[in-house]
Amino acid sequence: MSQPTPQQLLDSLNWRYATKRFDPLRRLDAETWNALEQSLILTPSSYGLQPWRFYIITDETVKAKLPSISWNQKQPQDCSHMVVLAARKTMDAEYVDTYMKSVIETRELPGEAVEGYRRILVSTIEKMETHLDWNCRQVYIALGQLMVAAALLGVDTCPMEGIAFSEYDKLLGIEDSEFTTVVGCAVGYRHAEDTQADAKKVRFSASDLVVHV
Numbered sequence: 001m002s003q004p005t006p007q008q009l010l011d012s013l014n015w016r017y018a019t020k021r022f023d024p025l026r027r028l029d030a031e032t033w034n035a036l037e038q039s040l041i042l043t044p045s046s047y048g049l050q051p052w053r054f055y056i057i058t059d060e061t062v063k064a065k066l067p068s069i070s071w072n073q074k075q076p077q078d079c080s081h082m083v084v085l086a087a088r089k090t091m092d093a094e095y096v097d098t099y100m101k102s103v104i105e106t107r108e109l110p111g112e113a114v115e116g117y118r119r120i121l122v123s124t125i126e127k128m129e130t131h132l133d134w135n136c137r138q139v140y141i142a143l144g145q146l147m148v149a150a151a152l153l154g155v156d157t158c159p160m161e162g163i164a165f166s167e168y169d170k171l172l173g174i175e176d177s178e179f180t181t182v183v184g185c186a187v188g189y190r191h192a193e194d195t196q197a198d199a200k201k202v203r204f205s206a207s208d209l210v211v212h213v
Contacts, residue, residue: 004152014201016151019158021194022078022186032153033081036187039149040083043142047121049099051088051135052142053179055172056081062171069167070184075158080188084168085143086179087135096121132180139182146185160184 004012028036040054057063058081066076076082088095100118104111128134147157161183168181190197203209 009152012151012154013148015154016147016157017196017199017201019075019079019156019186019188019190019194020196021191022075022080022156022158022188023191024078026189027080028155028188032155035153036081036146036149036155039145040142043145045138045141046134047124048103049091049096049121049138051091051131052139053086053088054142055084055086055174057084058082065171069164069171070160071162071164073160073162075160075186076163076184078188078191079158079186081186083146083185083187084172084181085139085183085185086172086174087132087139087182089135089178089180090131091125091135093122093126096125136182143183143185146187150187156188156190158186160186 037054037056043050045051057066057076063077063082066082067074070076096118099121100114103109103114125131143159147159150157163181163184165181166175168184169175172181174180
């Protein structure tokens, strides 16, 4: 497996920025999008429970409705793919069993091999006062993975918390489901006239942010 060099990784991360203006005429090809979609699916999660769902909006009629529920921002409409990352509101033993079944089938294990792990998971989620806060934190892992994967492929992104979550839920038809919108991420290619593309990154120094122990 070929891997980017440390410098190539840093170059990609320095190239990345929160794109303010997307080129509405450019769209991701199927191979590139599939790789990014797989990066979402491959996101690690606590205990492997994957308490999320990803809604991908590409229909132009639907995208045209997004600025009005996104603080009048144009990125959701002009980008190639608008990704809405949603979290599972609750989890229970039944959900854990669904996950355990997948573990057994994927790794070809006998049921008793995962029983101890199952008990730990059920006990953990039953002790939580709320599942949504924890699940939302898991969703942000997926957001970060998506943006890094996109940067490595030369694809632009813009993470978006400035959206009306309940209105997105209604648009997606999930207001009464077990999922709720947490954050959005516009994916596409920067417009040649996006003035933010060349803005210098403002970051605190390593000595301010990193402590070696």
